[in-house]
Amino acid sequence: MTPSLGTVRIELDGEVAILTLDHPPLNTITKEIIVALDEHIDRIGRGASIRAVVVTAAGERAFCVGSDIRAFEELTRAGQLVSGKLRHENDVFSRLARLPRPTVAAIEGYALGGGLELAACCDFIVCGEGARLGLPEIRLAALPAIGGTFRVTHRIGVARAKELMLLGEPVDAATALSWGLVNRVAATGQALRTALDLARKLARNPLECHVLCREAIDSGSGLPERQAIEQSLAFSAKLAQGSDFREGARAFLAKQQPVFVDVPKGPADQRG
Incomplete structure (x- = not known):
């Protein structure tokens, strides 16, 4: 066998x-x-x-x-x-x-x-x-x-x-x-x-935020401080444009549990 x-x-x-x-x-x-x-x-x-x-x-x-x-x-x-x-x-x-x-x-x-x-x-x-x-x-x-x-x-x-x-x-x-x-x-x-x-x-957490936060953690420690700051600002700007960001603020003010729906397209979707 x-x-x-x-x-x-x-x-x-x-x-x-x-x-x-x-x-x-x-x-x-x-x-x-x-x-x-x-x-x-x-x-x-x-x-x-x-x-x-x-x-x-x-x-x-x-x-x-x-x-x-x-x-x-x-x-x-x-x-x-x-x-x-x-x-x-x-x-x-x-x-x-x-x-x-x-x-x-x-x-x-x-x-x-x-x-x-x-x-x-x-x-x-x-x-x-x-x-x-x-x-x-x-x-x-x-x-x-x-x-x-x-x-x-x-x-x-x-x-x-x-x-x-x-x-x-x-x-x-x-x-x-x-x-x-x-x-x-x-x-x-x-x-x-x-x-x-x-x-x-x-x-239950927002996926796009998870991806960008993980990237900031993984790469940020190896960057000069100024570059790490610029990276975090760029990621924050991207998140602020998404529906999950608005949902998080809405749910917080309404004292409700947020429902996050955005699904990111990340590097794992690409081969290389």
């Missing part, structure tokens, strides 16, 4: 799309999973009714432990490890990171290598108490090449990133929380429920 190569399932919970890596027990990253993830990102970007996304995985042992190392030698001989596999994965992970929807990763068990890099593409990470998170690539004389060197560093800072990547040792949930690597720690088995609760709250 040919072993399953895995896929990514999608289901809807109201306005929240749940993407589930379905390649247990370790949910290793395969070409099939990357292709399925890419297709679902397209669907979500086109779906006006989808206002938040949760990324999770099947089984209890691992969220994802990255790639199957046994395939590396053949890919390297064929000249496809970097120019094929890693480049394709970077393209898809970047599209997830730019998706114009709030995203939450729900981790149970191990999130190692590419698994942690996948989670780091999300705006928020929730993990169970028994989770172990790490970037052990240095033990293979490799580095985290699917965004780990910059996305994880952006989360936890240079000193902690060096500790995580240069030692290659995983950290437990409590340490990950104290470092800022994850946003919430749930009871074991409750990460998905906690992530869904968070995603439902995020789904």
Whole structure:
């Protein structure tokens, strides 16, 4: 029997799309999973009714432990490890990171290598108490090449990133929380429920404002102060032209809950 190569399932919970890596027990990253993830990102970007996304995985042992190392030698001989596999994965992970929807990763068990890099593409990470998170690539004389060197560093800072990547040792949930690597720690088995609760709250927020605020956070810290100010002013001017901005002010003055409807067209809708 040919072993399953895995896929990514999608289901809807109201306005929240749940993407589930379905390649247990370790949910290793395969070409099939990357292709399925890419297709679902397209669907979500086109779906006006989808206002938040949760990324999770099947089984209890691992969220994802990255790639199957046994395939590396053949890919390297064929000249496809970097120019094929890693480049394709970077393209898809970047599209997830730019998706114009709030995203939450729900981790149970191990999130190692590419698994942690996948989670780091999300705006928020929730993990169970028994989770172990790490970037052990240095033990293979490799580095985290699917965004780990910059996305994880952006989360936890240079000193902690060096500790995580240069030692290659995983950290437990409590340490990950104290470092800022994850946003919430749930009871074991409750990460998905906690992530869904968070995603439902995020789904009520204005999407265009979410996208621009995230961009200001991600890029603003690397800009000179004057450029960061100009960027925030430009984003504010854009938001002031939208119906959500008017709805927010109306609902506030009327002491009502706002109903935001604008759906942004962001970089995830483009390939490049």
